[in-house]
Amino acid sequence: MTKPRSRRGGGRPTIADVARKAGVGAITVSRALREPGRVSEDLRRQIQAAVDELGYVPDPNARALASARAEVFGVLVPSLTNNVFAEVVRGIYDSLSDSPFRIQIGNTHYSGLEEERLLQVFGSQRPAALIVAGIDQTPGARRLLENAGCPVVQVMETGPDPVDMMVGFSHLDGGRTATEHLLQAGYRKIGFIGARMDPRSQRRLAGYRAAMEAAGLFDPRLITTTPVPSSVSLGRELFRDALAKMPVLDGVFCNNDDIALGVLFECHRASLDVPKQIGIVGFNDLDMMQVSFPSITSVRTHRYEIGTRSVGMALAAIAGNPPEQRIVDLGFELVRRESTAR
Amino acid sequence: MTKPRSRRGGGRPTIADVARKAGVGAITVSRALREPGRVSEDLRRQIQAAVDELGYVPDPNARALASARAEVFGVLVPSLTNNVFAEVVRGIYDSLSDSPFRIQIGNTHYSGLEEERLLQVFGSQRPAALIVAGIDQTPGARRLLENAGCPVVQVMETGPDPVDMMVGFSHLDGGRTATEHLLQAGYRKIGFIGARMDPRSQRRLAGYRAAMEAAGLFDPRLITTTPVPSSVSLGRELFRDALAKMPVLDGVFCNNDDIALGVLFECHRASLDVPKQIGIVGFNDLDMMQVSFPSITSVRTHRYEIGTRSVGMALAAIAGNPPEQRIVDLGFELVRRESTAR
DNA sequence: CAGACAAATGGTAGCGCTACCATCCCTATG
DNA sequence: CATAGGGATGGTAGCGCTACCATTTGTCTG
CATH class of the missing domain: 1.10.260.40 (lambda repressor-like DNA-binding domains)
Structure with missing residues (x-):
């Protein structure tokens, strides 16, 4: 028996x-x-x-039940295919691969409501830490984060009022720096082209606007945006729209690198010389920016590091020694290339 | 009180x-x-x-403990930043967003050992289903999948011997179709350029080879590969290597679209006319292929559908009616564009 | 050498939920 | 009108693990 x-x-x-x-x-x-x-x-x-x-x-379930604490990092991002968040997530995974912590990713699809719903679901698991993209949570989401009972790291951006900790950089400064570079290079009729105008894109636009106004060159007709998700083909279309609206355009600051690439291709098609006739600046500095012909000036952001750093801060907090500095600004770098060298 | x-x-x-x-x-x-x-x-x-x-x-932990079954889909992919897997994962998320199932993603980094380790971890949770990329599991991983006690879907590829279910397409046929198209367009010295030669890339190469041999044009010096992860800049470098080795090259089948884009840019730089002097075919048909100048012929694959379909099959199996057809071939489509139109 | 104290180990009692097996009540049947 | 059968509800006993509180043993102090 x-x-x-x-x-x-x-x-x-x-x-x-x-x-x-x-x-x-x-x-x-x-x-x-x-x-x-x-x-x-x-x-x-x-x-x-x-x-x-x-x-x-x-059995992690039994363990979580008995200890009232799951060895799970909850991660909330607005998109899974956007390369920017993919890099952050990769940094998070790599930083946690040797730890006992599992990772649970939630895709908010840029929706505050969905974010609240996911926080509710995550909360029911009593995660060890939460990492969320952005700083513009709805009041409900913010309350859920504050009551999560675990370290919380807001990533991608820095701002004045963290729920707990923050890792990111200033999108407004990034947008301003990119625009100032175009101005210094001698461009005057500089357009802004942006897709999926999420809060970070809005702040890059605000940076653009600040720089243009300071130069006395701002004109709302220079701005072309859409709520549609970003893509290379959309970049091409938006640039055509922008040119149709403002044929005098001599430069563009693109919300991101996909858009910038689309603009470059359209310039090729329309036989517009880059950088002579049109200057282009992208945002994020994806690998392809350095390879394209001509290569494209872009604002390099430290996405992978945002992921690793946020995990490091959360782990420290879990271990009982929360970092002195609760807001970490990882900055950005303007990388000058052929697309603005005239 | x-x-x-x-x-x-x-x-x-x-x-x-x-x-x-x-x-x-x-x-x-x-x-x-x-x-x-x-x-x-x-x-x-x-x-x-x-x-x-x-x-x-x-509390999902208590629920899982009591019912000996967690409402979790385990998903194993070799990379988080590769757009191909990101699309599959997005399909999985979208298909499960209205269900009670959570998703747990594991990143194997193209390592069989890591895959085994992650399956071990996942198994301890008694997931509701497992979705794994690829069909070349190690014997240990295969055993873990067979004993997982839940539906298993192998995705990205189809093959003869599924653990349980499969959704994908034939990479060999895809490679052959791409190469045959170049041959039909009149290209003769057709190179193969590939990075990160994982099993699927190997089979695309095998398809290339089959087509070239059938045409009596195969030459091993036409093949340029590297184990390094794929990127646009790598595509440029590999193409330069390939040209240096075989200056007579008049066409290339690229392992994927990033490589193809790198090749296109290098052609611009070297003033090689595409498609007159060099024909280019990519693989996966990312959005940018249709926008580039010239636009690039590519093999369109149904990545998002692989994700949604695999979830559909798993859910059906969980509900007690496993699909009749355990192997689903979603096929691919050759999309002809300017880069091979001469 | 008694007493205090720390280190190592174990027993007990849940954590919050669901599987399993009652129990109850109502309706249909002969 | 007794009985069977099915639908609705509830009680009990865990699921596998850890928090909390012993207990035991060895070591150090005065």
Whole structure:
């Protein structure tokens, strides 16, 4: 007769099986796995042997239930295909790959309501930390973050009023820097082209506007935007619209690099010389900016580092020593290339 | 005196709180939430009111522990930034957004060992389904998939021996079709350029080779590959290498669209006329292929659909009616554009 | 050498939920 | 009108793990 195995448990070894095999109490196995320092060398070895032999893997659900804390990082991003967030997420994954923490990604589709819903779902798991993109949470989302009972890192942007911690940079400064560069290069009728005008895009636009106004060159007809998601083909279309509206255009600051690439291709098609007739500046500095012909000036942002840094701050907070500096500005760099060299 | 609240539970309402407020048993609340049809209209309304009032959200950990089944889809992809997988993942997210299922993504970094490790971790959660990229699992990974006790969908490729279900297409046929198109357009010295030669890239190369051999034009010196991850700048470099090795090159089939774009830019720089002197074909048909100047012929693949379809099959299997057809070939389409029109 | 104290180990009692098995009540049947 | 059968509801007993509080042992102090 086999011993009466649990009906439900699917036959996987449990901590009790390991304890029996190692001849110790279950709690000691638990400790050996979580706080090896508190178990004697001898027992630790015996337990490890039993774990290996049985192929025991702790059940994270049971662990979470018993300790009222799941080893999960909740991550909220507005898009999964946008290269910008993909890089941040990659940084997060790489930073957590050797830790016991799992990652749960939520896609808000740029919707505040969806963000609230996902925070509700995430909250029910009692995550170890939350990393959310952006600083413009709805009041409801903000309340959920404040009551999450875990470290929270807002990423992509910096701002004055963090829920807990922040890692990012100033999109407004980025937009201004890009525009000032075009001005310094001698361009005058500089357009702004932007798709998916999320809050960060809006602030880049504000930076553009500030620079243009300071130069006394601002004209609202220079701005061409759409709420449609960004793409290279959209960049082409928007640039055509912009040119139709303002044929005198001699430069464009693009909301992002996809748009900039689309603009460049349209210039080729229309036989507009870049940088002589049109100057182009992108945003984010994707790899292809340095390869294109002509290569495209862009504002380099540190997306992967935003991911790694946010994890580092959250881990520190979990360990009980939250970072001194709760707001980390990783800055950006203007990378000058052929598209604005005239 | 307040009633002695649990020390550990952080104060969130539990199913017992809802039951008390609604004046029913806890199990009835549980049923009302999971199988509304089995609870009378009246009670259902009362319970819903109590849930809303208390802001009750079920604890997924407790649920998973009690039912020995977590409402989680495990997803294993080799890269998070590669647009191809990002699209698949987006399809998966969109298909599951209205379901109770959460998604857990693992990044294998193209490593079989890492894949095994992640399957081990995922398995400990008893996921509702597993979706894994590729069909070349290590023997260990394959065993873990077979013993996962849940539906498994292998995606991106089709092959003869599914663990359970498959959704994808034939990369070999895709490579052959692309190459045959170049041959039909009159190109003869057709090179293959590929980065990150994962199993799918290898099969595209095999398709290229088959077509070239059938035409009596195969020459191993036409092949330029590297294990380095793909990028636009790498495409440019590899093309330069290829030209240096074989100056007679008159066409290239690129492993993917990033490479193809790099090749196009290098042609611009070197003043090589596309398509007259050099024909270019990409793979995947990203949006930018249609916009570039000249536009680039590519093999369109149905990445988003791979994601949605794999979820559909898994959900059907979970519901007890696994699809008749366990292997779904979504095919591909050659999209002819300017880069091969001479 | 008693007493204090720390380190190592274990027992017990849940964490919040659902599987399983009652129980109850109502309707249909002969 | 007794009985069977089905639908609605509830009680009990865990799921696998860890927090909390012993208990045991060894070591150091005065």
